[in-house]
Amino acid sequence: MPLRTITDLTVSGASPRSLELHELAEHQFRCFIGDPVATVSAALEDSPDMVMGHVLLAYLMLLGTEPAGLPVAAAACRRAEGLPANEREARHVRAVGLLVGGRWRAAARVLEDLAIDHPLDALALQAGHQTDFLLGDSRMLRDRIARALPAWHPDMPAWHAVAGMLAFGLEETGDYARAEQYGRQAVERQPRDGWAQHAVAHVMEMQNRGRDGIAWMRAAPQAWAQDSFLSVHNHWHLALFHLGLDDIDAVLALYDGPVCADAPGLVFDLVDQSALLWRLHLRGIDVGSRWQALADRWAPIATTGRYAFNDMHATMVFAAAGRTGLIRAIADAQQAIIAGNGESVADNARFTAEVGRAATAAMAAFANGDYAQTVELLRPIRHISHRFGGSHAQRDVIDLTLIEAAARSGQQSLADALRAERALHAGGQATV
Template identity: 50%
Template sequence: MAKDHHGLELTGASATAAGLYQKALEAQICYAGDAFTPLEAALADSPDFVMAHVLKGWITLMGADTPTAAIGAAAYEAARTLPASSREQGHIAALAALLAGELRGAARILEDVTIEHPHDLLALQAGQNMDFLLGDARMKRDRIGRVLPHWSRDMPGWHGVLGLHAFGLEETGHYERAEDAGREAISLQPRNNWAQHAVAHVMVMQGRHADGVRWMRQENAAWQPEAMLGVHNWWHTALFHMGLGETSEVLALYDGPIYGEPTAFGFNMADAAALLWRLELMGVDVGGRWNILADRFASEPAGRNAFVDTHAMMAYVGAGRDADQAALLAAQDQAIAGPGDNAMFVRDVGRFTIPAIQAFGRGDDAKAIELLRDVRNRAGRFGGSHAQRDVLDLTLIAAARRAGATALERALLAEREAAMPLAREAIRALAA
C-alpha cells in the first residue's frame, strides 16, 4: 500500500497517485499554488484513492459558494463508500459532520485523528479551520501544540505545523512566540500563506501598521503568486494601510486583489464587507461598491453562518437594501430553530450583531450600543479571528461618538490604547 511522507497509509493509491497527492497537499497546506490539477490527476490514476477524495472535500467545503460546496459534497459521497483505514474513516466522518453543520463534532473527530496520528498534517489544518469557525482560540493553539513532540525541523511539512502553531499562539495572545514561529515557517517555505497571515495577525493586534506593510509587501512577497488565501492576506495588507491613513491605497487593494473580481465565497465577501464598513466608519465614500457586494451576498442562501450573515447586513445597509435586510433577519429566526451549530452561533451572537449593524445604519445609535455592549465580549462564539471581530468594537466606538456618549467613547478608546499601546497614535486618531 502506498504511504505518504510520514508513513501514513493512502488506501487505494498507486505510487504515482500518492506522489501527485503529496504535491496537492503541499499546495493546500501553503494555501498557494494549484492543488486541483495534481489532485484530479491522482484520481484519474486511482479512482478509489480515498484521501484524494477527502482532500478535495476539505479544499471545497470551507466558506465556499454553493457550486463549489457541491463539489465537496460529491467528493464526500465518493469517499464514504470506499475501503479506508481508521484514520481515513475519521476524515470522512469529519466531512460528514461539516456537511451537516455540526462543526463541534467535526472538530472533535479531527482532534481524535491527530491524537492517534500526530503527523496527519491535513487533519491538523482542517481541525484548526473548525476551531476558527467555532471561535475556539484555545484549541487553535492546543491541537497544534500537543503534536509538537512528534515533529522536528528536518521533517517534511514542518513549516506547515509552525504556521498553524503561529496562528494559534497569536489568537491566544502569545504575540512574540507567534511571530517567531511564523517567521521560522516562512524561512523554510516562503509561499506558506498561513504562516505569512499569522505574522500579519500579530502586527494587526499590536497596531504595527508600518511593519505590517513591510512584511506583506517587501520582506516576503513570495506568498502572493497563486495565493489561495490571497483575498484575506491582501485584506490584512489593506488594514495596515488603513492604520496609516492611506485610504486611497485601501481602495486600490479593494478594487484589485481583494474584490476586483467579485466572488460569492463567504469569507471573501465578509472581508470585503468589513473593509468597506471600516472605511465608512472613517467617513470615506466607497461609491457604488456596496451594490456589487450586496448582489453577491443575495446570490447565496442566508442563515447558514451568523458570522458571514453579520457581514451581509453590512453590505445590505451600505447599499440601502431594506428588503434584503428584512429577509436576512427572517433567516436568523429560522436558523436559531434549525439544526447544526449555526443555531448556537445565532442565539449567542448573531441575534445581537446583525440587528446592531442594521440599527447603526438607520442611525439608531442607542440600540446599536445596547446590542454591541451585550455581545462584544462573547462574539468569538460565532467564529472568526480577533482582527476580524474588531469591526464590532469599531462600530461601537462610532455609535458612542455619534450618540454623544462621550464618557463611553473615552472609556472604549482608553481600553483599546491599553490593549494596543503600540497603536496609540492610530487609536487617538479615532477620536479626532
Template identity: 55%
Template sequence: MLSQDHHGNALSGASHSSAEAFAQAVSQFAIFSGDPVGAAETLMRDEPGFVMAHALQAWLYLLGTEPAGIPVARQTIERALTLPATARERGHLAALAHLCEGRWHEASRVIEDVAIENPRDLLALIAGHQLDFFTGHARLLKNRIARALPAWSPDMASHHAMLGMHAFGLEENGEYALAESQGRAALAAAPADGWARHAVAHVLEMQGRHDEGIAFMRNDMASWTEGSFLAVHNWWHLALYHLELGQIDEVLALVDGPICGGLPVQMLELIDASAMLWRLHLRGIDVGERWNRLAEHYQARWTAGLYAFNDLHALMAFIGAGRGDLIEAVLAQQPIAMLSASDNAGFSQDVGYPLMKAFAAFGEGRYAEAVKLIRPVRHIAARFGGSNAQRDVIELTLIEAALRAGDEPLSRALAGERLAAKHESPLARLFAKRAGLTLA
C-alpha cells in the same frame, strides 16, 4: 502494501504516483497555494478507489464555506464511504459527514481524535485548525498543533506549515512574541507559506506595529501574492495597516485593486471586501458603487442561515448598498436558522443575530440601539468564529455608535480601552480625541 504519504500515513486505493501527487496537493493546501482542488479531482478521476483524494476534495469544498460546495462534498463523501479504508481514513470521512450537516463542533472533535492517533496527519491538522478558526476555539487553535509538534522534525516535509499554524494559534491567544518567532521561522523555510505570513501579519496588527506591518507585507510581495488563494486576505491585512494610519488613498487603491478589483472567487474574499468597506464607512468615507457591486456578488453565491459570520458580512454589504429588501431577508432568516439542528443555530442565537440587528440599527442611524445590542455580545463574539482582527469590526462599530449616540461616559471608556491596546495608533488617538480624553 498500501502506499503512504510523505509522513508515513497509509493511503488506501493509491498508487505510488498518486500518493506523491496527493502529498503535493496537501502541501499546497498547507500554504494556500496552487490548485489542490484540481489536484484532488484529478486523483479521484484517475484513482477512483483513492479514499483520501475524496477526503481532500471534501475538506476543501466545506472549509471554503461556499453554499454550493456542500452538495458536492456530500456526494464525494457518500462515494468514499463505499471504499475500503483504514481507521484513520474513516475518521476523516466521519468528521466530514458531520461538517456536511453543519455539526462543526462534532467534526472538530472527531478530526481531533484522528490527529491525536496520527500526529503526522497533516491534512487532519490543517482541517482541524481551520475548524477551530471558524468556531472561534482559540485555545484548541493553538493546542491542536502544539500537541503534534513533537512528532515533527525540521527536516520533515511541510514542517514550516506546522510552525505557521502554531504561530496563528499562539497569536490568537495573545502570545505574540512566540507567535512572531514561529511565523518568521516558517517563512524562512518557505517564503510562499501564506498562512505563516498571515500569522505574522496578525501579530503586527494586534501590537499596533502598523509601519512594520506595511514594510513586512510589501517586502517580497511575489512570495505571497503569486498563485496564492490567501492573497486577497493578506492584501486585506496590508490595507488594515494603512487604515489605522489614516492613509485612506492607499486603502482605496488596495480596495479597488487586489481586494475588490477583480471578480471574487471565494466566499472568504467577499468577507474581506465587506469588512474593509464597512471600516471605511465607519470612518465616513463614501465608497459609492462599490457597495452595490459587492451586494450583487453576495446575491450570486451566498445563502443566508448557513454560517452567521458570513451572514453578518453579507448584511454589511446590503446596508452599504441601501438594499432594505435584502437586509430584511437576512434578518428574517435568522430565527429560522436558530431552530436548525446545525451548530449555526448557536452561532446565530448567541452572537450573530444580535450583531446583525445592531448593524442594521447602526445603518438606520439608531446608534443607541446598536450600542445596546452589541455590548452584551462583544466579549463572547469568538463563539461565531473569525479572528481577533476580523472581529475588531464589532469593537469599531460599538465605539462609533457610542460616539454618534452622544454617550460620553461609554465613549470615553471604550476609547480608553483602545488607546491602552494601541497607544501609537492614529485611529485610537482619534477616537480618544473625539471622546474628550486628554492625550499624553
C-alpha cells in the same frame, strides 16, 4: 504493499501517481496556492477508490463555507463512506460526515483525537485548525498544534505548515512574541506559505505595528500573493496597516485592486471586502458606488444560512447600499436557522442565536442611523463574539462599530471608556 505518504502514513486505494498528485494537493492546501481541487480531482481520476482523495476534496469544499461546496462535499463523503479505509482514514471520513451535517464542534473533536493518535497527519491538523477558526476557538487553534509539535522537526517537508498554524494559534491566544517567531521561521522555510505570512501580519495588527506590518507584507509579495487563494485576505491585512496610518488613498487603491478587482469571488473574499468598506464607512469616508457593486456580488448567496459570521458582513453591505429587502431576507433566514429549519445548520443555529442575529441587526441599525440601538445590540455580545467564528482582527469590527455608535448616540463617556480599553490592548495607542 500499501503506499505511504511523506510522513509515513498508510493510504488506501492509491497508485503511485495518484498519491503523488494527492501529496501535491495537500501541499497546495497547506500553502493556499494553486488549484488543489483540480489536483486532487486528477488524483481521483487516476485512483477512484483512494478514500483520502475524496476526503481532501470534501475538506476543500467545506472549510471555505461556500454554499456551492456543500453538495460536492456531501457527494464526496458518500463516495468515501463506501470505500475500504484504514482506521485513520475512517476517522477522517467520520469528520467529513459531521462537517457536512453542520456539526462542526463534533468534527473538531474527531480531528482532535485523530491528531493525538496520528500527530504526523498534517491534513488532520490543518482541517482541525481551519474548523477551530470557523468556531472561533482560539485555544484549540493553538493547542491541537502544540500537542503534535514534538513529533515534527524542521527538516520535514510540511513542518512550515505546522509552524505557521502554531503561530496563528499563539497569536490568537496573545502570545505575540512566540507567534511572530514561529511565523517568521515558517515563511523562511517555505516563502509561499500564505497562512504563516498572515499569522505574522495578525501579530503586527494586534500590536498596532502598522509600519512594521507594511514592511512585512511588501517585502516579498510575489511569494504570498501570486496564484494564492489567500491573496485577498493578506492584501486586506496590508490595507488595515495603511488604514491604521490614515493612508486612505492606499486603502482604496488596495480595495480597487487586489482586494476586489483581482479577487476570485470566494465568500471569504466578500467578507474581507465588506469589512474593509465598513471600516471606511465608520470613519465617514464616502466609498461611492463600491457598496452597490459589492451588494450585487453578495445577493445570490447571502441567504443560504451557512455561517452567521458571513451574515453579518453581507448585512453591512446591504444596509450601506440600501438593500432593505435583502436585509429582511437574511433576518428571516437566521430565524429559520435558529428554529432548526434547513440543511446542515446544526452548530450555526447556536452561532446565530448567541451572537450572529444581534451582530447582524446591529450593523443594519448603524447604517440606518439608529446608533443607540446599535449600542444596545452590541454591548451584550462583544465579549462572546468569538462564538460565531473568525479571528480577533476580523471581530474587531464589532468593537469599532460599538465605539462609533456610542460616540454618535451621545454616549461620550462610554465611547471614551472603550477607547481607553482599546489603547491599553494596543500598547498605549488607540487604533480606531
